[in-house]
Amino acid sequence: MTEHMREPVISMRKLEMSYGNKPVLRGVDLEVYAGQIIGYIGPNGAGKSTTVKIMLGLVEGYRGEVRIFGKDIADENIDYKRRIGYVPEVAELYDSLTAQEYLTFIGELYGLEQRKADHKARRLMDKFGLEEVYFNRISSFSKGMRQKVMLISSLLHNPDILFLDEPLSGLDANSVMVVKEILACLAAEGKTIFYSSHIMDVVEKISSRIILLNGGYIVADGSFQELRSQSHEGTLEDIFNELTGFHEHKAVAEKFVSIVQEV
Numbered sequence: 001m002t003e004h005m006r007e008p009v010i011s012m013r014k015l016e017m018s019y020g021n022k023p024v025l026r027g028v029d030l031e032v033y034a035g036q037i038i039g040y041i042g043p044n045g046a047g048k049s050t051t052v053k054i055m056l057g058l059v060e061g062y063r064g065e066v067r068i069f070g071k072d073i074a075d076e077n078i079d080y081k082r083r084i085g086y087v088p089e090v091a092e093l094y095d096s097l098t099a100q101e102y103l104t105f106i107g108e109l110y111g112l113e114q115r116k117a118d119h120k121a122r123r124l125m126d127k128f129g130l131e132e133v134y135f136n137r138i139s140s141f142s143k144g145m146r147q148k149v150m151l152i153s154s155l156l157h158n159p160d161i162l163f164l165d166e167p168l169s170g171l172d173a174n175s176v177m178v179v180k181e182i183l184a185c186l187a188a189e190g191k192t193i194f195y196s197s198h199i200m201d202v203v204e205k206i207s208s209r210i211i212l213l214n215g216g217y218i219v220a221d222g223s224f225q226e227l228r229s230q231s232h233e234g235t236l237e238d239i240f241n242e243l244t245g246f247h248e249h250k251a252v253a254e255k256f257v258s259i260v261q262e263v
């Protein structure tokens with residue numbers, strides 16, 4: 001079966017969103033299929049988090065249609081949320097809880113039995129080398145340890161779609177390799193991964209499809225090889241600079257440093 005004969009897992013039509021009178025999304029059309037790892041990129045403030053939060057049902061007031069698992073998310077049916085995992089860019093963990101308390105709590109929110117959530121969370125912590133701190137308070141955790149707890153919490157209920165915002169933030173080189181491999185395995189199992197990041201070389205390597213949002217529109221959509229052959233640029237960083245019309249990094253840096261030196 002070709003990809004386009006299947007139902008999209010996510011589909012957006014004419015998605016528009018404004019904050020006050022400031023338009024952020026000006027008409028985003030998108031269909032995402034099971035098994036895709038979408039590298040979702042764009043300049044700061046382009047609207048990536050806004051799009052993700054709309055899909056998560058956290059932002060209202062958008063125009064257009066968003067369907068997840070074939071259902072319009074505006075229809076008050078929140079069942080789809082049980083099949084979604086989310087790792088936000090800034091982790092809002094409950095510092096006073098232990099990892100065990102936090103993860104079993106999240107597991108229960110997603111409908112797992114307490115005992116099962118505990119057993120699963122403990123084994124996942126073990127795989128990330130955190131078995132010894134399972135009963136410790138999150139307030140004592142380093143940045144990377146917190147990030148691993150967030151990743152585990154987003155996956156406990158075995159979601160079909162995973163939204164990740166800078167998921168490798170704070171992870172050491174070994175853990176980065178493990179997480180990249182986990183994402184590839186999940187995609188091979190038919191999970192859909194929506195991966196937002198500014199680390200272009202990682203996005204280039206892990207994404208099966210890259211979507212570049214700029215000025216409220218999708219300005220590029222394809223595999224890295226497709227984008228590269230269209231833009232005649234070498235790396236994803238070069239393609240990003242080209243498509244967002246940015247060529248002044250040296251001039252901006254020089255000006256910045258010259259202002260720093262004005263004392």
Ligand SMILES: Nc1ncnc2c1ncn2[C@@H]1O[C@H](COP(=O)(O)OP(=O)(O)OP(=O)(O)O)[C@@H](O)[C@H]1O
Pocket residue numbers: 019024042043044045046047048049050051
């Ligand atoms: N709650 C809000 N109220 C008002 N404006 C907002 C709100 N949330 C986002 N914005 C604005 O919407 C625009 C898009 O923000 P968004 O966080 O979606 O960007 P982003 O692409 O995720 O950026 P970054 O790469 O910096 O994380 C920005 O101009 C931002 O100031």
